[in-house]
Amino acid sequence: MTPDEWTAVRLSLLIATTATLCSLPFGIAIAWLLARRRFWGKSLLDTLVHLPLILPPVVTGYLLLLSFGRRGPIGGFLAEEFGIVFSFRWTGAALACAVMGFPLLVRAIRLSIEAVDQRLEAAAGTLGAHPLWVFATITLPLCLPGIIAGAILAFAKSMGEFGATITFVSNIPGETQTLPSLIYTLTQVPGGDAAAMRLTLVSIAISMLALLGSELLAKRIGARRQTA
Amino acid sequence: MSLDVDVDHRRGAFRLQARFTAAPGLTALFGRSGSGKTSLVNIVGGLIRPDRGRVAIDGQALVDTERGVIVPAHRRRIGYVFQDSRLFPHLSVRRNLLYGRWFARGGGGATADLGAVIELLGIGHLLERHPDSLSGGEKQRVAIGRALLARPRLVLMDEPLASLDEARRAEILPYIERLRDEAGVPILYVSHSVAEVARLATTVVIMSEGTVTAVGPVQDILPIADATDGGAMLEARIVRHDETFHLSVLESAAGELQVPRLDAPVGAPVRAYIRSRDVMISLQRPEDISALNVLAGRIASITPTATAQADIRLDCNGAVLMARLTAKSVDRLALVPGRPVYAVVKSVSFERS
Numbered sequence: 001m002t003p004d005e006w007t008a009v010r011l012s013l014l015i016a017t018t019a020t021l022c023s024l025p026f027g028i029a030i031a032w033l034l035a036r037r038r039f040w041g042k043s044l045l046d047t048l049v050h051l052p053l054i055l056p057p058v059v060t061g062y063l064l065l066l067s068f069g070r071r072g073p074i075g076g077f078l079a080e081e082f083g084i085v086f087s088f089r090w091t092g093a094a095l096a097c098a099v100m101g102f103p104l105l106v107r108a109i110r111l112s113i114e115a116v117d118q119r120l121e122a123a124a125g126t127l128g129a130h131p132l133w134v135f136a137t138i139t140l141p142l143c144l145p146g147i148i149a150g151a152i153l154a155f156a157k158s159m160g161e162f163g164a165t166i167t168f169v170s171n172i173p174g175e176t177q178t179l180p181s182l183i184y185t186l187t188q189v190p191g192g193d194a195a196a197m198r199l200t201l202v203s204i205a206i207s208m209l210a211l212l213g214s215e216l217l218a219k220r221i222g223a224r225r226q227t228a
Numbered sequence: 229m230s231l232d233v234d235v236d237h238r239r240g241a242f243r244l245q246a247r248f249t250a251a252p253g254l255t256a257l258f259g260r261s262g263s264g265k266t267s268l269v270n271i272v273g274g275l276i277r278p279d280r281g282r283v284a285i286d287g288q289a290l291v292d293t294e295r296g297v298i299v300p301a302h303r304r305r306i307g308y309v310f311q312d313s314r315l316f317p318h319l320s321v322r323r324n325l326l327y328g329r330w331f332a333r334g335g336g337g338a339t340a341d342l343g344a345v346i347e348l349l350g351i352g353h354l355l356e357r358h359p360d361s362l363s364g365g366e367k368q369r370v371a372i373g374r375a376l377l378a379r380p381r382l383v384l385m386d387e388p389l390a391s392l393d394e395a396r397r398a399e400i401l402p403y404i405e406r407l408r409d410e411a412g413v414p415i416l417y418v419s420h421s422v423a424e425v426a427r428l429a430t431t432v433v434i435m436s437e438g439t440v441t442a443v444g445p446v447q448d449i450l451p452i453a454d455a456t457d458g459g460a461m462l463e464a465r466i467v468r469h470d471e472t473f474h475l476s477v478l479e480s481a482a483g484e485l486q487v488p489r490l491d492a493p494v495g496a497p498v499r500a501y502i503r504s505r506d507v508m509i510s511l512q513r514p515e516d517i518s519a520l521n522v523l524a525g526r527i528a529s530i531t532p533t534a535t536a537q538a539d540i541r542l543d544c545n546g547a548v549l550m551a552r553l554t555a556k557s558v559d560r561l562a563l564v565p566g567r568p569v570y571a572v573v574k575s576v577s578f579e580r581s
Contacts, residue, residue, distance in 0.1 A: 117314075119310070119312070119314055120314055120316060120317075122275055122301070122314075123308065123310060123314040123316075124316070124327065125274075125275075125300075125301040125302045126273055126274070126275075126301055126302070126304075126306065126307065126308040126375075126378075127302075127307075127327055127328030127331065127374065127375070127378045128302050128303075128305065128328050128330075128331030128378050129302055129327070129328075129330075129331055130302055130331075131302070133331075134302075137327075138316060141318045142317070142318055
C-alpha cells in the first residue's frame with residue numbers, strides 16, 4: 001500500500017476511535033435520561049437524537065457546517081473562546097462521525113439500561129449507596145454488554161461514514177481524507193481500481209476485527225459473571 | 229430502639245392509614261395480602277414517600293411531611309431483606325455481602341463483622357460463589373447477611389420466606405431467631421403466616437385493609453390474628469429428646485408436652501402453637517387414649533361463637549390454652565368457668581400449612 005493509503009487508514013482509525021470514545025459519556029447520559037426519566041420535551045430529545053439516522057447524511061453534514069463552521073454560531077464561539085476548530089480538520093470529521101453514530105449508540109445503551117432490574121437499584125439504595133454510586137456499581141456493570149455493542153456499532157458507523165464527513169470537512173489528504181473518501185476518490189480516477197480494491201479489503205478486515213473483538217469482550221464478561 | 233410510624237398514604241382506591249410503635253425485638257406486621265403491609269414497610273425503608281405522616285427512629289424523624297423532612301433511602305441506615313433476595317447478579321457472594329459496608333460509616337447499628345455474620349448465617353462455604361448458583365434458601369441467607377453488614381439501625385423483612393418451600397423455610401427460621409436474639413438489631417417482619425409469627429415475633433401488629441387493627445405482645449395478639457381457627461401459644465423449652473420414638477419432650481408452664489423430634493438442642497426455647505380445634509376437653513384424666521399430651525387446667529371463660537360453637541379459655545397453671553367445642557359439648561359436660569378439666573392436645577404445631 002502507498003503511504004497515502006496508510007495515512008487514510010490511520011486517519012480513519014483515529015477519527016472513528018475519537019468519535020466513539022468522546023460520544024460514549026454523552027450517549028450513556030442521554031440513554032439513561034430516555035430510559036429512566038420522565039421530563040418535558042423527552043420525545044423532542046428522542047427525535048433529535050434519532051434525526052441523523054433518518055436525514056440524508058449530506059443534510060446532516062451541511063447542518064454541521066452551518067453551525068460548527070468557523071462562521072457558524074457554535075463553531076465561531078468555540079474557535080474564539082477555546083481555539084477549537086472543527087471545519088476542514090480531522091476533529092471535524094470525528095464530530096461528524098460522532099453525530100452520525102450517536103443514534104445507534106444511544107439506542108443500544110438505552111435498551112440495556114431499560115433491561116436492568118430497578119429493584120436491584122432500590123436494594124443498593126437501602127444498603128446506603130448514593131444514587132450516583134448505585135449507577136456506577138450496579139446499573140453500569142449490568143448494562144455493559146449493551147454499552148459495548150453500542151460502541152462497536154458507533155465505531156463501525158464511523159469507519160464507513162462518508163456523506164456527512166465529506167460535506168462538513170471535505171476530502172483533504174492527510175487531514176480529513178478517510179478510508180471511504182479515498183476509495184471514492186480512487187474510483188473517480190483512471191487506474192485507481194486496484195488501490196480501491198486494496199482499501200476495500202482493508203475496510204472489510206477492520207470491520208470484521210471490530211465485530212470479533214466485541215464478541216470476545218461480551219463472552220469474557222459473560223464468563224466472568226459465571227465464575228465470579 | 230423504638231420505631232414510631234404514623235402515616236396516611238393513598239394510592240388509587242387504596243388508603244393506608246397506619247399508626248404503631250415497634251418495641252425492640254421482632255415486630256411482625258401481620259395481615260392478608262393487600263392489607264398494606266408491604267407499602268408500610270416500603271414507606272419505612274424510604275422506597276415510597278407517604279402523602280402525609282411521620283416515621284421516626286428513636287425520635288429522629290425519617291419522614292415528617294409537616295416539617296418537610298424526607299430522608300432519602302440511602303441515608304436511613306435501614307436494612308431491607310426483600311421477598312426476592314435481590315442479590316446483585318454481577319457480584320460474588322462475598323462482594324454482595326460487603327456492598328453496604330462501603331457506606332456504613334459512623335457508629336451505632338448492628339455489628340458489621342463479616343466473620344460473625346458469616347458464622348451467624350452459615351454461609352462461609354458460599355463466599356466465592358455466584359448468586360445464580362445459590363438455592364433459594366441460600367440466597368435469602370446471603371441477603372440477610374448483606375443487610376446486616378450495612379450496620380442497619382433497623383432491619384425490614386418483607387415475607388423473606390414466602391418464595392421458599394417448607395424445607396427451605398425450616399432451614400432459615402433458626403437463623404432469623406438467632407438474628408433476633410443475638411444480633412441485637414430490631415426487625416420489622418412482614419408475614420401472613422401464623423406459624424412464622426408465632427415462632428418469631430415479640431410484638432405483633434395486625435393490619436387489615438390499610439389500617440392497624442391491633443398491636444401487642446405476641447401471646448395476646450396471635451389468637452386474634454388466627455381468627456378463623458383460634459389458638460394459643462406456649463413458651464416452652466426442650467428438656468430431652470426421645471430417640472426411640474423420635475420425639476422431643478418440652479417443658480412449659482402448662483406441663484410437659486411430647487412432640488415429633490425437633491431439630492434443636494436440649495435447653496433451646498421453642499414456641500408451641502396449639503390451635504383451639506386441636507384441643508379436646510375431658511372431665512376426668514383420660515387414661516387409655518392415643519393422644520400423648522394431656523394438660524390439667526381450669527376453665528377461665530367460655531365465649532360462644534356464631535356457629536353453635538364456643539371458645540373455651542383454659543388456665544393451665546398460669547398458661548393460657550384455647551379449645552373450641554360445640555355448644556352441645558359445653559352443655560353436655562356442664563362446663564362453667566372455674567371448673568377443673570383436662571385438655572387433650574391432639575397436635576402441637578410449630579408451623580401451619
